[in-house]
Amino acid sequence: MKNVIGAVCIKCGAEQTAANDTYTCKKCGGILEIVYDYHYIKSRLTREKLAADKEYSIWRYLDLLPIEEGSKLSALRVGWSPLYKTEAMGKALGLKNLYIKDDGLNPTSSLKDRASAIAAVRALHAGKNIVACSSTGNAASSLAGNAAALGLRSFIFVPERAPIGKLTQLLIFGATVIKVKGNYEDTFRLSAEAIAQYGWYNRNAAINPYLSEGKKTVSLEIAEQLGFIAPDYVAISVGDGCTIAGVWKGFKDLYALGLIDKLPKLISVQAEGCCPVNRAIETNSPIEPMEENTLADSIAVGVPRNGDKALMAIRESKGITVNVSDDEILAAMRLLGNTAGVFGEPAGVAGTAGLKKVVEKNLIPQDATVVSVVTGNGLKDITSAQKAAGEIGGPIHIAPDMGLLEDEFRKRGIEV
Numbered sequence: 001m002k003n004v005i006g007a008v009c010i011k012c013g014a015e016q017t018a019a020n021d022t023y024t025c026k027k028c029g030g031i032l033e034i035v036y037d038y039h040y041i042k043s044r045l046t047r048e049k050l051a052a053d054k055e056y057s058i059w060r061y062l063d064l065l066p067i068e069e070g071s072k073l074s075a076l077r078v079g080w081s082p083l084y085k086t087e088a089m090g091k092a093l094g095l096k097n098l099y100i101k102d103d104g105l106n107p108t109s110s111l112k113d114r115a116s117a118i119a120a121v122r123a124l125h126a127g128k129n130i131v132a133c134s135s136t137g138n139a140a141s142s143l144a145g146n147a148a149a150l151g152l153r154s155f156i157f158v159p160e161r162a163p164i165g166k167l168t169q170l171l172i173f174g175a176t177v178i179k180v181k182g183n184y185e186d187t188f189r190l191s192a193e194a195i196a197q198y199g200w201y202n203r204n205a206a207i208n209p210y211l212s213e214g215k216k217t218v219s220l221e222i223a224e225q226l227g228f229i230a231p232d233y234v235a236i237s238v239g240d241g242c243t244i245a246g247v248w249k250g251f252k253d254l255y256a257l258g259l260i261d262k263l264p265k266l267i268s269v270q271a272e273g274c275c276p277v278n279r280a281i282e283t284n285s286p287i288e289p290m291e292e293n294t295l296a297d298s299i300a301v302g303v304p305r306n307g308d309k310a311l312m313a314i315r316e317s318k319g320i321t322v323n324v325s326d327d328e329i330l331a332a333m334r335l336l337g338n339t340a341g342v343f344g345e346p347a348g349v350a351g352t353a354g355l356k357k358v359v360e361k362n363l364i365p366q367d368a369t370v371v372s373v374v375t376g377n378g379l380k381d382i383t384s385a386q387k388a389a390g391e392i393g394g395p396i397h398i399a400p401d402m403g404l405l406e407d408e409f410r411k412r413g414i415e416v
């Protein structure tokens with residue numbers, strides 16, 4: 001890879017080559033970050049080149065991705081999700097410049113596709129024919145889908161609580177699914193043992209440093225879609241921490257290349273019932289494990305595997321932390337649906353729920369440019385969506401009679 005210099009450990013600073021099996025630091029076992037040759041990339045990745053590029057997927061940013069030359073790229077359209085300026089929702093929240101980045105519109109309906117696309121391409125190029133991971137759901141379904149698109153097999157370890165929509169996706173994408181009796185922590189451990197035993201390609205997000213490189217494309221797109229101006233704030237939900245680390249890396253890359261001239265502040269949103277990353281920031285102490293008490297299954301991560309990278313991202317950006325209750329998450333689901341026409345899953349809308357709280361606490365100015373990333377689609381977890389919808393009121397259930405219909409409208413005070 002001409003664009004990649006190597007990998008550096010975020011714990012001990014040791015530099016190493018970015019090889020296929022480079023997952024963690026050879027010296028201390030810490031998490032690695034990929035280092036780019038910005039001087040080389042600068043001459044290749046320009047605003048003009050991007051403006052003329054008709055490749056509307058993450059592959060438009062190949063110059064900034066850890067993909068070996070000659071790799072076969074997946075044909076799935078991952079990335080280039082829409083960035084909506086949502087005036088009605090902005091008004092509801094009290095923000096003049098609010099944008100929603102709808103990453104639920106990826107091929108398998110979550111932001112995770114950005115990472116899994118990289119994993120599948122790298123696995124194929126490394127001569128592997130099986131990829132594996134443990135996941136609360138979306139990493140798994142996205143890996144299974146992206147693997148299928150490249151003709152790879154997938155082995156997926158899921159905790160028992162994974163919603164049925166996500167499990168079903170896995171089966172349709174032809175994955176071998178192992179449903180582990182236990183929580184995410186137990187699931188992760190078994191997957192790590194099996195991966196070591198069988199030599200499969202490891203897509204576990206924390207371990208594999210190439211994955212947050214894929215996730216960073218969400219920021220490359222946000223900046224490009226805003227005309228190469230970084231927003232003031234980006235609100236994002238946090239589980240393992242790989243996503244928020246990727247978001248930060250994307251903006252830092254663009255800044256290093258001179259394509260944007262400031263960096264945003266990150267708003268790190270976790271669930272009140274599971275917020276180990278935010279708690280570590282707020283108490284300025286190391287991450288301590290927490291229970292996983294939230295309906296937002298995709299961010300129910302009691303032992304964040306990429307916590308250190310997440311902490312770095314939040315601190316470096318001088319970011320804000322905020323925790324939200326399940327009720328606030330369900331309310332955000334209704335708000336996004338009602339005012340923006342965007343349907344997110346609980347973890348997908350948690351960022352928006354957190355943003356609402358941050359505005360209410362007057363922590364950000366009303367005229368700030370703010371992007372709230374919706375990280376996953378609501379159809380993935382219909383049970384939670386039904387809970388959210390229940391508070392709106394169910395359908396009007398009547399016989400096919402115009403008189404009855406008018407009665408119901410009158411009774412319920414529905415204007416027609």
Ligand SMILES: *Cc1c(COP(=O)(O)O)cnc(C)c1O
Pocket residue numbers: 110111112138139205237238239240241242243244298299301345347348375376
């Ligand atoms: C995985 C995921 C997140 C959080 O990403 P992490 O890298 O685990 O922090 C947020 N929302 C959705 C929908 C996800 O699938």
Ligand SMILES: [Zn+2]
Pocket residue numbers: 009010011012013014025026027028029030
């Ligand atoms: Zn190290």
